Amino acid sequence: MISSIVLPVSTGKDRGRPRKDPHSLARWTPPEDWSRLVAWISPEEKKALKHVAIDAGVSVADLVRALAGGLAGGAITHEELLGHVQKGRHVMEKIPTLFERDDRFRVVDRPRADCAWVFDGEGVGTEKLDGTNVRLTVRSGQIVRVEKRRNPSKAQKQQGIVDGWYVDTAEDSAEDKWILDAARNTDVSGWSDGEHSCEALGPRIQGNPLKLEEHRCIPFNLQVPAYEDAPRSYKELQDFLAALDSKFAPGHLAEGIVFHHPDGRRAKIKRKDFPSSA
Template sequence: MSTGKGRGRPRKDPDRLARWTPPEGWSRLVAWVSPEEKKALKHVAVDAGVSVADLVRALAGGLAAGAITHGELLGHVERGRDVMEKIPTLFERDDRFRVVDRPRAECAWVFEGAGTGTEKLDGTNVRLTVRSGLLVRVEKRRNPSKAQKQQGIVDGWYVDAAEGAEDKWIQAAARNTDVSGWPDGEHPCEALGPRIQGNPLGLEEHRCVPFNVQVPAYEDVPRSYDGLRDYLATLDSRFAPGHLAEGIVFHHPDGRRAKIKRRDFA
């Protein structure tokens, strides 16, 4: 009498057992990742609306086609990972990274009615320094490494954007931005455009939008889970009419911020 393990219950549709055949010349890439890394990949894939496999292929395809350099890719990965940490999302998330109707404690001020809702722009965080209506410095945000965070360094800082290929789209956005009417000072901005973060607003050129000057504000933004879900489903961008706004960032007078995106909801 055999003591081996049985084959188990047969599938209802045996034809589904056929394996997918990759195009000629394709090969399989296998990598072992930690639970934290797997979670990060899944989070980005969910936000992008693709599978993890498609996400990896898109990154590899961009590198192969020269659409992005390895330096740019690393910079975007670091920025994309840390952007999720620097502005808290209004609600807690489930195991699929979708928000649930459970407000986060640190965002209680939003549900109490404080702060102003502004359009969330999906780009790259930069800082432009202006003197007498002229652009004199372009910086990009640098976030602490894992080792630095373990040493207690939590907040990010700005470093000069390079003139070469690594930061060419940031520099292009800065050059295309009219700062002649801006007051003297350092202006945190969102760099946007065709080659930045997938260009969800369909912009035809790169530019920077200063948080303290031009980011569109919305009146009477709902402050509940159901209200925000329904509101964001049809919210038109004030910055690029005809495109859905990515989400809302609430700004408290004391500098605190909290965000919610349309894609955060199931």
């Protein structure tokens, strides 16, 4: 089990600025036969790693080395590790990606069976917006409730709870500040009464890839731009997304496309899903 891995404890001597020369940073030289491993991770994954590292009293790098050391030393088997990887992929892909992925997590020209309807020409492609999933409840053209999506904890996943749900935001919560700001900036006067799932976007949300000047909530069922001419094959989608201008924020590349079936099924593909060269 991962919990049996012994984490290296930092003494603090190898970090910070040396006392004799406070203007220079302490440097750590890796052993001669060591190599550097680089991986791109999402903001949520980075935050989760930092929380675990803080609890363990080590750096994120030490945490990753501990996992690798546990695998090399037999504290965790590769079967156990692969099980966690597969569970992680399942959680990340609530909306399935159109194509299967390779060992580098890039899509390959092999359609997923559960997305066959897309390749049969069914559904409509809409712009994928990169923000935070929220839900607004509207009554008589006014927002009466703002909720954010919460994903199950590790313990809940072990109990079979895999789907997320919505919880109320709080005015005095620092982590809800920008979601609530997005809600306040959203004109819902023309929206029907009921609950509307939205994407909260803006300068302080998910890095603001569309370079928006204010926070707003975009309802999936009302305002997400559609691409009626979106292609459906691997190569055509790769070329299409490489230069696809955002309809929501012209002048910036769209992150990807989400195909919507009339029966509620969805499937997605993002520009960064494809290998850099193919």
